[in-house]
Amino acid sequence: MNPTTVAVRAGFRRGVIELRNTFTNAQDLWGYLFPTLILVVTIFFMRGSTVPGTDFSLGARTLPSALGMGLAFGGLIALAQQLVVEREDGTLLRAKATPNGMLGYLVGKLTLMSTTALASMLIQLVPSLFLVDGLRLTSAGAWLTLLWVAVLGLVATLPLGAVIGSLIESARNLGLVMLPMMGLIAFSGIFYPINGYPGWLQAVAQVFPIYWLGLGMRSALLPDALAAVELGGSWRHLETLGVLGAWAVLGLVLAPVVLRRMARRESGSRVAARRERAMRQVF
Amino acid sequence: MTAVELPGTVAAPPPPDGDLVLDVRDLRMRYGTVDVLHGVDLTARRGEVLALLGPNGAGKTTTIEILEGFRMRSAGELRVLGVDPARGDERWRARMGVVLQSWRDHGRWRVQELLTHLGSFYAPYSTDRVRRPWPVPELLDAVGLAEHARKRVSQLSGGQRRRLDVAVGIVGRPELLFLDEPTVGFDPAARREFHELVHRLADLDDTTILLTTHDLDEAEKLADRILILAGGRIIAEGSPDELSRRIAGNAEIRWTRDGDRFVHSAADATAFLRELFRQHGDEVQELEVRRPSLEDAYMALVYEQESGARDGGAARVWQQGSQE
Known part of the structure; x- marks a missing residue:
């Protein structure tokens, strides 16, 4: 059989094994449940508040926005984190020492990350539904929109996450990416509409995928009437497609180059040196 | 004593049968302005076990990483399994095994699962002569991990973990195997079993093995030929016996x-x-x-190289040797 086909299949199996490993690990499970807990608490405290200019519940608006944010986070940070950690522990070098191992590794990682991102979305969505009303849960169109936004969101963010993970040398430097991400979330309209923000801040937010993932999710689950209070007074599906698509293209062009460069530089002594540095920092 | 070569002497041209698995000529490596390797020459035939000895910082790891294709060289003629490592493709990669120092990966995987997974990448490279991958139950037996097949990798002891590393290194039935300090953390029984495994690979499967170690006793037991690397060049080469007799005199x-x-x-x-x-x-x-023991020989050579004393004992013996 063709070695590439074999490696892709092995990669899928790899993803499945890692999925089983992560969903049977207590610490990881807590990691998946924790955002749900935060979301439920947030929605609870938003009870009684409404989206400005409407009598629609603010909590019900936050739920889809948070799903979009979770997707962006899963794609950008979680993958970057895995790449950094697995470069440090030698997993990547192991893949490099195996014929077509890097391809298998990447297929496995994409399988793992996209499935956990979608699973996390469900884990957040289901309990929160008991707290909010007014979502379009019975409409097939709503689920279809949710699906394409989610898939496009993953295609837009996962390659970028791979680029970030390849450029960061040690786990400690992940904070350098986390902080700006947090800031970005604050003005991306996840927890509150950004209509009242200064124009330049709105413009910055609309450059990045987080805003559009939040908007896309809202367009799927919220009643159409709520489009009126979004920027531009519409769900702007074309623009969503455009911005997320542009990030996807950028990521897919950059990722292979950056990943290849990172993989080429990987060697036993680099892994050893990195570990020694990490040990020095611990003690 | 023809196997002992003076530094700088030209090796014989490669035989036409292509039996030469490793053929390195004048390998040089420079980081910035620092020369780490100043012209390393080494060759290995099919089924030969080579031990690369040398003090820390002598360039052992750099040499091995260049041969593995993990690092680019500055200069030199290289053939590893007949291919320049800088241009080695996946087919070439499938013919070699790599066991590096201290892996910590795949902690959550089960031993058997990991070997099956990594082995599956080698299946397309199976030939009539070399069946790939090595069937996992047999492989587990060979490295003495059969009873731990269902364990998670993180639950293995240090020595077991190392044996798993070796198993991963040979799951593709390599024609050429690199072992970087393979027995660190082994108890004496595990060490003996490992030595038997190395002999088996070299004798029965005709695997060429290049290993680095700090354990001279191990080098003496395993290697057909020992290469001593110090100060970025091979300062001595020969069978353990030849080296100790020749150098310590x-x-x-x-x-x-x-x-x-x-x-x-x-x-x-x-x-x-x-x-x-x-x-x-x-x-x-x-x-x-x-x-004189191999250790005497090793210490004499390395001491001389490091002190730069050209009138030392080893140089004298070299001269004696070349006159014989």
């Missing part, structure tokens, strides 16, 4: 006669003793003959 003979102590150094200890007994007969007491 003479045997040391101690005895007492009439209560006086005597020490003598002789190239031919037997002839010297025959003469000693002929002259003094029963007066010779507390006789002790000490052959």
Whole structure:
């Protein structure tokens, strides 16, 4: 059989094994449940508040926005984190020492990350539904929109996450990416509409995928009437497609180059040196 | 003693049968302005076990990483399995195995699962002569991990973990295997089992093995040929026996006669003793003959290289050797 086909299949199996490993690990499970807990608490405290200019519940608006944010986070940070950690522990070098191992590794990682991102979305969505009303849960169109936004969101963010993970040398430097991400979330309209923000801040937010993932999710689950209070007074599906698509293209062009460069530089002594540095920092 | 080559002598041209698995000529590596390797030459034939010895910082890891294709060289002619490592493709990669120092990966995977997974990448490279991958139950038996097959990797002890590393290194039935300090953390029993495995790979499967170690005893047991790397070049090369005899040279003979102590150094200890007994007969007491060990040879060579003393013992022996 063709070695590439074999490696892709092995990669899928790899993803499945890692999925089983992560969903049977207590610490990881807590990691998946924790955002749900935060979301439920947030929605609870938003009870009684409404989206400005409407009598629609603010909590019900936050739920889809948070799903979009979770997707962006899963794609950008979680993958970057895995790449950094697995470069440090030698997993990547192991893949490099195996014929077509890097391809298998990447297929496995994409399988793992996209499935956990979608699973996390469900884990957040289901309990929160008991707290909010007014979502379009019975409409097939709503689920279809949710699906394409989610898939496009993953295609837009996962390659970028791979680029970030390849450029960061040690786990400690992940904070350098986390902080700006947090800031970005604050003005991306996840927890509150950004209509009242200064124009330049709105413009910055609309450059990045987080805003559009939040908007896309809202367009799927919220009643159409709520489009009126979004920027531009519409769900702007074309623009969503455009911005997320542009990030996807950028990521897919950059990722292979950056990943290849990172993989080429990987060697036993680099892994050893990195570990020694990490040990020095611990003690 | 033809296998011992003087530094700088030109090796014979490769045989036409392509039996040469490793062929390295004048390998050089420079980081910035620092030269780490100044012209390393080495060759290995099919089924040969080579041990690369040398002090820390001598360039062992750099050399191995270049041969593995994990690092680009500055200059030199290289053929690893007939291919320049800088241009090695996945087919080439499938023919070699790599066991590096200290892996910590795949902690959550089960032993059997990991070997099956990594082995599956080799299946397309199976040939009539070499069936790939190595069936996992057999492989687990060979490295002594059969009873731990269902364990998670993170639950293995240090020695077991190392054996798993070796198993991963050979799951693709490599024609060439790199072992970087393979037995660190092994207890004596595990070490012996490992040595048997290495012999088996070299003898039965014709695997060429290049290993680095700090354990001279291990090098002596495993290697057909030992290469001593110091200061970025191979300063000596030969079978363990040749090296120790050649470099440390003479045997040391101690005895007492009439209560006086005597020490003598002789190239031919037997002839010297025959003469000693002929002259003094029963007066010779507390006789002790000490052959130079590989460790003596190693220490002499490395000391000389590091101190740069050209008039040292080893150089003298080199000259003697080349006159023989």
